[in-house]
Amino acid sequence: MNQQEAVEFLQENHEKMEFIINSLHKEEIVQHHIVKAWTIKDIIAHLASWNKELRKSFDLILEKKDVWFRTKREHEFNKIQVTIRKSKSLEDVIDEWQISFSQLIERIKQLSEEEWIFDSGFKWKSGPSITIKSLFGYRYLGFGHEGGHAWQIEDYFESDRCACRVY
Numbered sequence: 001m002n003q004q005e006a007v008e009f010l011q012e013n014h015e016k017m018e019f020i021i022n023s024l025h026k027e028e029i030v031q032h033h034i035v036k037a038w039t040i041k042d043i044i045a046h047l048a049s050w051n052k053e054l055r056k057s058f059d060l061i062l063e064k065k066d067v068w069f070r071t072k073r074e075h076e077f078n079k080i081q082v083t084i085r086k087s088k089s090l091e092d093v094i095d096e097w098q099i100s101f102s103q104l105i106e107r108i109k110q111l112s113e114e115e116w117i118f119d120s121g122f123k124w125k126s127g128p129s130i131t132i133k134s135l136f137g138y139r140y141l142g143f144g145h146e147g148g149h150a151w152q153i154e155d156y157f158e159s160d161r162c163a164c165r166v167y
Contacts, residue, residue, distance in 0.1 A: 002116070003109070003113070003116050006133070006136045007105055007109065010136070012144075013146040013147030013150070014101055016143075017150040020154055028040070034152055034156045042082045044093050044094060044097045045096075046082055047101075047149065048085070048093065048096045048097040048101075051100035051101050051103070055103060055104050057132075061118065061130060061131065064120055066122050066130075067122070067130060070130060115132060116132050117133055119131055
């Protein structure tokens with residue numbers, strides 16, 4: 001996947017998440033627990049934190065430094081980041097998510113082809129070298145990160161777990 005393909009893929013997944021969020025009422029976003037104890041607001045907070053973390057990892061890779069999520073479990077990071085944003089308003093969390101996404105896309109567009117494929121000197125557990133490009137091979141439930149969470153939310157509202165509505 002080249003940079004332009006990655007940007008388009010991320011934008012498609014982001015638009016799917018935006019569509020889902022815009023189709024819900026505020027109460028649904030803050031009250032329904034979609035992923036274990038996480039509400040949709042928590043999922044959005046999680047996405048904002050990962051958009052920021054990915055952007056930070058670009059510089060680490062280009063400086064031949066390891067990315068922490070290569071060897072450590074993300075569970076604690078996710079828990080901390082969602083907890084930090086619990087007291088924020090839904091509007092603030094959505095704004096942070098939108099801004100973090102825009103900044104991630106802009107940073108990708110600024111990279112040269114050499115930076116996109118630059119080998120950090122570290123390897124993923126599965127073997128391939130860590131490059132910025134390799135960060136975008138990740139799939140969540142068969143989708144990109146945001147698309148996977150959009151699918152979870154959509155599935156929740158269409159399933160028997162939620163007698164609330166189907167949009």
